[in-house]
Amino acid sequence: MAPASAAAIAARLRARLDVLEQQRAGFGELYAPPHIITQIDAIKRELALLLATMLDDPSPLYEQLWNRALSEPPFMLLLGRCLRERAPANSAWTLRVIAGLAQLRGNGAEHMREQAAALLQANGGALEAAINTALAAEASAPNFRMRLFNLLPADLANTQMMNLVLSSTAPHDFGWDLVEHLLGKAELRLPISTPVAADEAVLARWITLHALHPAEQRPTLDAALARSGLLALGRIGEPARILRNTTPFIEDQRLEPALRISAIE
Structure with missing residues (x-):
């Protein structure tokens, strides 16, 4: 998608979101119809995914979504989709999102587990790059890395561990x-x-x-x-x-x- 068309789509989504937010405000926070709230959340998710492809470094986007993702599984899946589009410059966000997806795969509702597993596989390259970056900067404790591997699907964890065994960057x-x-x-x-x-x-x-x-x-x-x-x-x-x-x-x-x-x- 060309940057201009992406920006145009983002502008249209933003305009639609503004209209819906005004409608919700008119009803009052506690009395807004569920369909308006559902539309607002859907547009926010679509806009976030689009911004992930447009920003040179989407780290601020990850930070904005993270707290909500901790309590609302759809937003953790959204972060996984954003990661698939473009990894943030701060590798810590990649590791956090991967850990969140891994926990969702193990503990979420069945349809959430399936989506989380698919996103973990799709983000294997981002995970490997983040681990290598963390190793180079000594920014990720070994205990955290082993806990993360234990959370991952076995085939993905084995691949990541083998890559590190065969890498001269491994401490x-x-x-x-x-x-x-x-x-x-x-x-x-x-x-x-x-x-x-x-x-x-x-x-x-x-x-x-x-x-x-x-x-x-x-x-x-x-x-x-x-x-x-x-x-x-x-x-x-x-x-x-x-x-x-x-x-x-x-x-x-x-x-x-x-x-x-x-x-x-």
């Missing part, structure tokens, strides 16, 4: 906490490769998943890459972690001898 302790969390996800299919520019921390976390996850995908790994992971683990891991994580490679009779030997180098 050391948090990255390993994510590995331990993912090891409990028996249904998870592990990536058989790492990002091209993976550093030693990423390689060590990746090889640990393949060492300890019940899926046991070790025979599918590229031997050279697996060796790189084992060597990285040996260089940066603590002794107890190295022993725990290399033993499955040493004992796996399905693997080439050279790879098993590299686990003890």
Whole structure:
């Protein structure tokens, strides 16, 4: 939608809203007919969604809607739709909206849960960007991030956690906490490769998943890459972690001898 047409639509909505507000005022706040109140709320939601596409930074819009969204689920869904259109510059708002949608998905009415789940999936990219921004600024506590992952649908949470495990931006302790969390996800299919520019921390976390996850995908790994992971683990891991994580490679009779030997180098 071109900016001019969006502005024109916004102006028409604003004019219609002014008329309805005048009608409501004429009846008095307590006596306005329900259909007028319903129309006012509908226009406000439509106008908010339109403004989200027009503003360079819709953070003030999120702030304005947030308190109402906490008590009125339709407005939390509205924030999810606004987020789908354009994420605010302040990543904290993205994380708050995602958390609100996740809670609505778990505790809302059935039709609300379905809409919230769809919006969570649609906003996966915005969530990943917000998490990376928060990590870079150290603006989001690990406990909050783990609570958020626990609220999300399993497939979305697993994807986000795996992306962080394979990212060099993940703080050391948090990255390993994510590995331990993912090891409990028996249904998870592990990536058989790492990002091209993976550093030693990423390689060590990746090889640990393949060492300890019940899926046991070790025979599918590229031997050279697996060796790189084992060597990285040996260089940066603590002794107890190295022993725990290399033993499955040493004992796996399905693997080439050279790879098993590299686990003890």
